[in-house]
Amino acid sequence: MTETQRSRTFTWTDPAAHVGELGRLSGLDMLRSLAKGDLPRPPVMELLDAEGVDAEHGRVTFALEPREFHYNPLGTVHGGVISTMLDTAAACAVHSMLPAGVSYTTLDLNVKFLRPVTVESGRLTCTGEVIQRGRRTALAQARMVDTAGRLVAHATSSCMILEVPGAAAPAA
Template identity: 65%
Template sequence: MTQTQDGTRTRTFGWSDPAEHAHLVGRRSGLELLQAMSTGELPPPPVMHLIDGRNMRAEEGTVTVELDPQEFHYNPLGTVHGGVLSTLLDTAAACSVHSTLPAGVGYTSMDLNVKFLRPATIAGGRLTCTGTVLQRGRRTALAEARITDTAGRLIAHATSSCMIFDLPVA
């Protein structure tokens, strides 16, 4: 983010073409794809650049993503917008499901139930969001995600149902 002398603020960011690595989705497990993003072997999806998410870590059934609150995340009240927090929660919960899927199997979020418990601000420091699979069947999965600040206070939490499906053979 850049601030000029007249007080205007601007933000510029770029992203990689998501189609560039789409062919890997059916050839690698979900965990392999997420870990490749974590190490920088593959670029993160464009939404991570949009919200400025970082430091993804993935293990089977658990994914953690971090976000440093910035002014561009703020709502008119001067706190991180609920949509940004919801995006972070959806990412961690859904990716935790993705981390359990074999190659050739995909998923999509079916719902996201969010509870906001306290405001997040720049002063609260880095937000850590961890998603965990609670239950996974053949066609659906249930996951939860929790956002905490640097003091360990719970900012928001969510549950998410995901639909699991076979990917078309390319």
């Protein structure tokens, strides 16, 4: 390995080990359990080294400290990393409104990148909020700001709301 090469190792827990438990929790309860450490972080959060979950009904916040391993060949955080964080925040905001036995999937994600992000940008905060929830779809937005409070990226997302086969029936 040369002086400029870096190495990184991470571990994760198989998410399939907790699927049954997740089906019995409302979306908000699941997110709060993740935040407290009662449930293991999803593998993608370990991969990106994303931090914390602050969840309330219809609103979720995550954080990411930009690192070199997030960089593209131009020396800025790859747009895919930023998009993943925005998608996570928007979709989890939708999830925070769902009862046990109901899940979601992202239908679309529209991202606007407003400024480059580097390690000098400092901690990024990504907040997702539900704009509108219907019976089968929900619209959410997410905003990512740097340490100085400058908006670095924004996204809107549509999610399809799904019944989870074999999960507890939603409360009436």
